[in-house]
Amino acid sequence: xxxxxxxxxxxxxxxxxxxxxxxxxxxxxxxxxxxxxxxxxxxxxxxxxxxxxxxxxxxxxxxxxxxxxxxxxxxxxxxxxxxxxxxxxxxxxxxxxxxxxxxxxxxxxxxxxxxxxxxxxxxxxxxxxxxxxxxxxxxxxxxxxxxxxxxxxxxxxxxxxxxxxxxxxxxxxxxxxxxxxxxxxxxxxxxxxxxxxxxxxxxxxxxxxxxxxxxxxxxxxxxxxxxxxxxxxxxxxxxxxxxxxxxxxxxxxxxxxxxxxxxxxxxxxxxxxxxxxxxxxxxxxxxxxxxxxxxxxxxxxxxxxxxxxxxxxxxxxxxxxxxxxxxxxxxxxxxxxxxxxxxxxxxxxxxxxxxxxxxxxxxxxxxxxxxxxxxxxxxxxxxxxxxxxxxxxxxxxxxxxxxxxxxxxxxxxxxxxxxxxxxxxxxxxxxxxxxxxxxxxxxxxxxxxxxxxxxxxxxxxxxxxxxxxxxxxxxxxxxxxxxxxxxxxxxxxxxxxxxxxxxxxxxxxxxxxxxxxxxxxxxxxxxxxxxxxxxxxxxxxxxxxxxxxxxxxxxxxxxxxxxxxxxxxxxxxxxxxxxxxxxxxxxxxxxxxxxxxxxxxxxxxxxxxxxxxxxxxxxxxxxxxxxxxxxxxxxxxxxxxxxxxxxxxxxxxxxxxxxxxxxxxxxxxxxxxxxxxxxxxxxxxxxxxxxxxx
Numbered sequence: 001x002x003x004x005x006x007x008x009x010x011x012x013x014x015x016x017x018x019x020x021x022x023x024x025x026x027x028x029x030x031x032x033x034x035x036x037x038x039x040x041x042x043x044x045x046x047x048x049x050x051x052x053x054x055x056x057x058x059x060x061x062x063x064x065x066x067x068x069x070x071x072x073x074x075x076x077x078x079x080x081x082x083x084x085x086x087x088x089x090x091x092x093x094x095x096x097x098x099x100x101x102x103x104x105x106x107x108x109x110x111x112x113x114x115x116x117x118x119x120x121x122x123x124x125x126x127x128x129x130x131x132x133x134x135x136x137x138x139x140x141x142x143x144x145x146x147x148x149x150x151x152x153x154x155x156x157x158x159x160x161x162x163x164x165x166x167x168x169x170x171x172x173x174x175x176x177x178x179x180x181x182x183x184x185x186x187x188x189x190x191x192x193x194x195x196x197x198x199x200x201x202x203x204x205x206x207x208x209x210x211x212x213x214x215x216x217x218x219x220x221x222x223x224x225x226x227x228x229x230x231x232x233x234x235x236x237x238x239x240x241x242x243x244x245x246x247x248x249x250x251x252x253x254x255x256x257x258x259x260x261x262x263x264x265x266x267x268x269x270x271x272x273x274x275x276x277x278x279x280x281x282x283x284x285x286x287x288x289x290x291x292x293x294x295x296x297x298x299x300x301x302x303x304x305x306x307x308x309x310x311x312x313x314x315x316x317x318x319x320x321x322x323x324x325x326x327x328x329x330x331x332x333x334x335x336x337x338x339x340x341x342x343x344x345x346x347x348x349x350x351x352x353x354x355x356x357x358x359x360x361x362x363x364x365x366x367x368x369x370x371x372x373x374x375x376x377x378x379x380x381x382x383x384x385x386x387x388x389x390x391x392x393x394x395x396x397x398x399x400x401x402x403x404x405x406x407x408x409x410x411x412x413x414x415x416x417x418x419x420x421x422x423x424x425x426x427x428x429x430x431x432x433x434x435x436x437x438x439x440x441x442x443x444x445x446x447x448x449x450x451x452x453x454x455x456x457x458x459x460x461x462x463x464x465x466x467x468x469x470x471x472x473x474x475x476x477x478x479x480x481x482x483x484x485x486x487x488x489x490x491x492x493x494x495x496x497x498x499x500x501x502x503x504x505x506x507x508x509x510x511x512x513x514x515x516x517x518x519x520x521x522x523x524x525x526x527x528x529x530x531x532x533x534x535x536x537x538x539x540x541x542x543x544x545x546x547x548x549x550x551x552x553x554x555x556x557x558x559x560x561x562x563x564x565x566x567x568x569x570x571x572x573x574x575x576x577x578x579x580x581x582x583x584x585x586x587x588x589x590x591x592x593x594x595x596x597x598x599x600x601x602x603x604x605x606x607x608x609x610x611x612x613x614x615x616x617x618x619x620x621x622x623x624x625x626x627x628x629x630x631x632x633x634x635x636x637x638x639x640x641x642x643x644x645x646x647x648x649x650x651x652x653x654x655x656x657x658x659x660x661x662x663x664x665x666x667x668x669x670x671x672x673x674x675x676x677x678x679x680x681x682x683x684x685x686x687x688x689x690x691x692x693x694x
Contacts, residue, residue: 012243013063014099014112014208016084017377021094023054023079023271050091053079055272057094059264060374063208064244066235066261068251068279070311071268072319077250078118078213080268084248085115085211087489090681100380107691109209110491111142114202114245116212120194121483122181123412125419128189128197129177132164132204134412138492139205141404142396163204171200171230180419192223196230202490203234210234212249221255228254232261256309265293269318270351272358277370300360318354405493409501417505423472424509430469431513431546432520438462439524446526449632452620452640455525456611460583462521463606466542467549467574469517470510474553474566476502477673485678494692495674503554503666507547514546515539527614537613537651544658545606549574551665552602558672577601582608587645602661608646609654615641616648 027049054076061067069077082088084096086106096103106113122131137160145159154162168177173196181197182188189197195215202210212231216224228251237244251258259265259279267275281291289295294310297303297317304313361367396404417424442458445451477484484498518539522528527538553570560566579585580594581603590598598604615637622632638648647653675685 012208014109014246015060015062015377015380016106016109016209016246017058017060017097017374018084019058019095019097019374021054021057021080021083021092021096022052023076023083023088024050024052024091026091027051053271054083055270057266057268057271057273057276058371058374059266059276060097060377061209061246061248061264062377063246064235064237065263066231066247066249067264067266068249068254068259068262069266069268070251070254070314071274072315073252074270075268075318076271077252077268079271080266081211081213081248081250085113086110087115088680089684089687097378100378102378112205112208113490114199114205114207114210115486115490116198116202116210116215117486118213118217119482120198121486122194122198123416123483124181124183124188125416126412127178127180128173128193129164129168130412130415131181131197132167132173132200133160134408135201135492136160136163136167136204137408138405138487141408141493142398142401143205144396167200167204171196171203173197173200191219192226195219195223195227199227199230199234206243206245208243208245210245210247212247214250214252216251216254216258225255225258228258228261253315254311256311259311267293267314267318269354269358272354273361273367274318274354274357275361277366296361296364296366300357318357319350402494402497405497406501409493409498410505413502413505417509423476426472427469427509427513430465430471431517434465435462435517435520435524438465439521442525444524444526447618447620448626449620449622449635449640450626452615452635455527455614456583456607456644458521458525459610459614460581460607462517462542463545463581463603463610464578466514466517466546467552467578467603467606469513469546470506470550470553471570473506473550474557474570475563476506476554477558477669478560478563478566481673481677484673488692489688491692495670495689499670499673506550510546510550511543514543517546518542529617531617534613534617537655538610540655541606541610541613541651541658544655544662545602548602548606548658548662548665551662551669555665555669555672558669559676561677574603577603580604581606582611582644582646586643602658605654605657605661609651609658611644612641612646612648612654613651615646 057076057080059067069080071077079088083092084106086109089105089107092105096106098106098109126134140160140163145156168174173193176189176193176197179189180187181194199212199215210231215227215231219227231247231249234245235247262279264277265275265279266273275293275296277296278292281289281295293314294304297314302317304310395401438458438461442454445454445458480502484495487493488495488498521542522535522538528535552573556570556573557566560569576597577600580587580590580597580601582598587595587598618637619634620637620640621634626632635643641648674689675682678685
């Protein structure tokens, strides 16, 4: 059997086996109160405590097969899919055999892997076709496209367009092709169409291994059946692929008609195997029998009652989180069972029953035969599986691939920005409406000593408004974090391509609105002295502080986990920085323990630079009333600046300081995006950073 498999296996197919896979996650253990009698006893340390999620699981999937991972909530289905897809590496032990080669993880499969999450991660304002188009461009960015199946040469754009059209046809998305995805229940495509779209996105590059986490969740029975039929077609190579795919999917509670679509069934309870093997047994005439999972349960004393759905019986049997009523128990094979109305068994102690089932399965002859069948994968001689770009003559240079991904991400982000005007409108209000209001208050401030104070306040206010103007940046990356993690973990692009493209798209509107705000405020405040240099300096300073403020907000957004945290931290930090910009308190009067804050306030840099640019060109006179009532003395602009503890020649140094802090904020935000709140360890994230060309 093994020799035959080795001879007949195709180089374009993937066969995967996993052996003794465990998965541990760290947990924080609260210190228990120590009794007085135990004071002198050595207490166990809570450091390094772990919770085991998966307990030595073994299984396999061959090309052309669909394997269903079943079990109640909390059984470890999603964790197993995560581990098989390389989404979890820290805390994972065991081995993975890919076409005869043993690996510590499945990272080598990244270029040939499709991964469908339980939650649909999509940009709702894009259409179905646009979503598929960008997914295809990203998925195939690292591959050369020579032509179609007939070998006919064609342009890359034409080839990608044909791949998208074929995916729309294969997954029955023609009616929804030009419809915005939207939100289910609030307009947009249906739930079934959305699930097929998500699966199609993961199949445009013809994956050799397709992993799905509960793809039928939230769907009605008919739509769920249609989705599972698609998985069967993908495994059989009937979705425009030249090869069969190996498919592993977790599924919570399938209907009876779905079960025959699965070649194998892995039944989990509390992270342990209850069963792994064929779902049904096939007779010579092609008909199915219940000799698979249902046959094994029948052998150990748990027969499915008449008129009960087998999938429902399976999950009810091993669900340890169901409270059973107190009824009279009778003895049966294995755990005690309760006789309930209707004649069906209800397990009293489900945890004990699950333990017995796992123990029986661990020592059963069926499991030994199942593992022996999977061991044949280790004897395959198809040669080492090659990841994308590793000795692959069809791979593009990494720099070309990076630019292709950047271009696709920039186009997608720009289109999304146009379709989601809320962020643009908030910037328009802050950069157009607010300057008009402030400008009407400080309209044509006079060149008097009292007018100089008004000029300072006006410039300080416009700097403050511009620092807040791109407030939507605060929520930019938190909103898209799930999309970014799904796509980047799937090898669609490195963090650098996503971060650079997304930042540059936002920078376009930020700079345009900053220039608009600078123009309005400069003219309405009466800062125009006819000097072109003064205008350039003021415009540059306002643009610089706007970009610095947006970068600062982006940094906070990438470092915080929730929207509530980002709002609280940003408001507090911006107010603190505002207080030390030179307007609210003279720098000479700042308490000694706060004197370091003006040195780190980017708002202070902008206020000093803009005020110095304006004041040094003027002399501030006194009105007759000010002379008579206050003894006013005229001041040159430089004198007034010295009184504020500002340097008259600080304009361009402050501008370059703003550029420097902007770069620092952006670099820090990049690393925060890559490392924070990813659900992975820093070691895993560092490995992804190093091996993904940043």
